[in-house]
Amino acid sequence: MRKAGRSAYARSAARTYTTSDLPGGEPPGSVGQIMTDTETKEAVVSQKPRLKARFEDEIMEALTERFDYDNVLEVPRPRKVSVNMSVPEAQSDIESLDAARRELSLIAGQMPAVTRARRAISNFGIQKGQPIGLRVTLRGNRMWEFIDRLFNVALPRIRDFRGLPADAFDGRGNYSLGIDDELIFPELSYDEVESSRGLDIAIVTTAETDEEARELLMALGLPLERG
Numbered sequence: 001m002r003k004a005g006r007s008a009y010a011r012s013a014a015r016t017y018t019t020s021d022l023p024g025g026e027p028p029g030s031v032g033q034i035m036t037d038t039e040t041k042e043a044v045v046s047q048k049p050r051l052k053a054r055f056e057d058e059i060m061e062a063l064t065e066r067f068d069y070d071n072v073l074e075v076p077r078p079r080k081v082s083v084n085m086s087v088p089e090a091q092s093d094i095e096s097l098d099a100a101r102r103e104l105s106l107i108a109g110q111m112p113a114v115t116r117a118r119r120a121i122s123n124f125g126i127q128k129g130q131p132i133g134l135r136v137t138l139r140g141n142r143m144w145e146f147i148d149r150l151f152n153v154a155l156p157r158i159r160d161f162r163g164l165p166a167d168a169f170d171g172r173g174n175y176s177l178g179i180d181d182e183l184i185f186p187e188l189s190y191d192e193v194e195s196s197r198g199l200d201i202a203i204v205t206t207a208e209t210d211e212e213a214r215e216l217l218m219a220l221g222l223p224l225e226r227g
Contacts, residue, residue: 049144051220059219066215076173076207076216081138081146083108084115084200085182097134100197104134106187107199108146112136147203149185151221157184163225166214173207175217176200 060075069075085104089096097114104112112134138146155161158181169175179199182188207213218224 047141049141049148051148052141052144055144055220059216062219063212063215067212076205076212078143078147078216078220079139079204079206081143082135082202082204083112083138083146084133084135085112085197086133086200087197089195096195099194101134103182103188103193103197104136104199107182107185108136108138109142110136110138147220150201151223153186154179154184155223157186161223163223166224169210169213171210173209173213174202174204175213175222176202 055077060072063069063075064072067074083104085100087097087100101112101114113136115133115135155164164177168177177200179201181196182199183190183193183196203217205213205216207216214224
């Protein structure tokens, strides 16, 4: 894993919330636990995310000059992030689904929903309505925090990482990527994860073209491969 060469901006992305970050309250549990206290969660979410502040202070102006927008509302921005996790073993072991749900909630900072089979597939032994995975959709501040951690902390932890594919845009300004090992997220501990799982992540933006989306996400820190 790469540990050197990260900028000060990227290093600070790994900072975990402490008591001083929470106005008027103590965190409900130890670092890395899911917050269950509503007031504490609202105190954290109410703070403007670091990446969102950078977008408003620097990136919006740069994109306006780059594409000659007439109105600030034309500037593309992230709309939502969808994270999906396949849990095929949930068919025979419901406890594995609970473990995966806990892991994804730690990564996303939000409790995921269970995805179920829409129809039966006899060849794979799947029955209609059977749990087959998890999904979570992030918006607002949670979305900004996740993008920040993904670009600046998690992806650089991939061994021999040379960048993400530059052709993974869908033609409508959205970007999708797959992660083979969820353990690149520092919220998870090797000792607590019995079986590492992969993730499918889709970043949806308001950009009308892939070019605009590429400039937006690269300005936010998306590490695309060169060549």
